[in-house]
Amino acid sequence: MDYYKVLQSSHADDLALIKKRYQELLLKHHPDKNGGVESSEFLEIRKAWNHLSTPEARKLYDAELFGSQLSQDSAVWCTLNLQDLRFNGEEYSYSCKCSGNYEIHQEEIDIILQEGDKSCFVSCDSCSLTILLNL
Ligand SMILES: [Zn+2]
Structure with missing residues (x-):
């Protein structure tokens, strides 16, 4: 799974922009709007944000992402x-x-x-x- 795609963002976007998309998506898929049920989209969005929410976490995830692309010769x-x-x-x-x-x-x-x-x-x-x- 590409967390940037989940958050409708790209690798080049800065954190403020990704955060804005995250908040929009969170509102859109919030359990309150879904009869109190946490949809799979909602959970994915939360998970994606966890991986990109701080510069440290993002760096780690990027290394993982590009590492995995590298191995797919x-x-x-x-x-x-x-x-x-x-x-x-x-x-x-x-x-x-x-x-x-x-x-x-x-x-x-x-x-x-x-x-x-x-x-x-x-x-x-x-x-x-x-x-x-x-x-
Ligand atoms: Zn093609």
């Missing part, structure tokens, strides 16, 4: 350099063989570089493939 379709992607002034994109797209925002790249990484994984928006992107 078969899901990596190819390795690309940033200049292989199309740039529209804000976002880099690349067409997947499934006709989906790989997209990464300039801001996400800036954050990755700031953290000292030279590469990252980008997931296709419509299939399970991933590309390894050298920055």
Whole structure:
């Protein structure tokens, strides 16, 4: 399970934004609105927030997330350099063989570089493939 997806957020979002989404989702799925029953969505949202609610917890979860992506070698379709992607002034994109797209925002790249990484994984928006992107 990707806790960022549960909270309708992305890895690049800052904590304040994720918290805002969490609170909105929590209200939407609150047991009070569901006859007092804790729905599975509600429990997932709570769990996801537990993993992302502090910088320390988030760092740990990110390491887990990217570690698990690293070990899924078969899901990596190819390795690309940033200049292989199309740039529209804000976002880099690349067409997947499934006709989906790989997209990464300039801001996400800036954050990755700031953290000292030279590469990252980008997931296709419509299939399970991933590309390894050298920055
Ligand atoms: Zn695809």
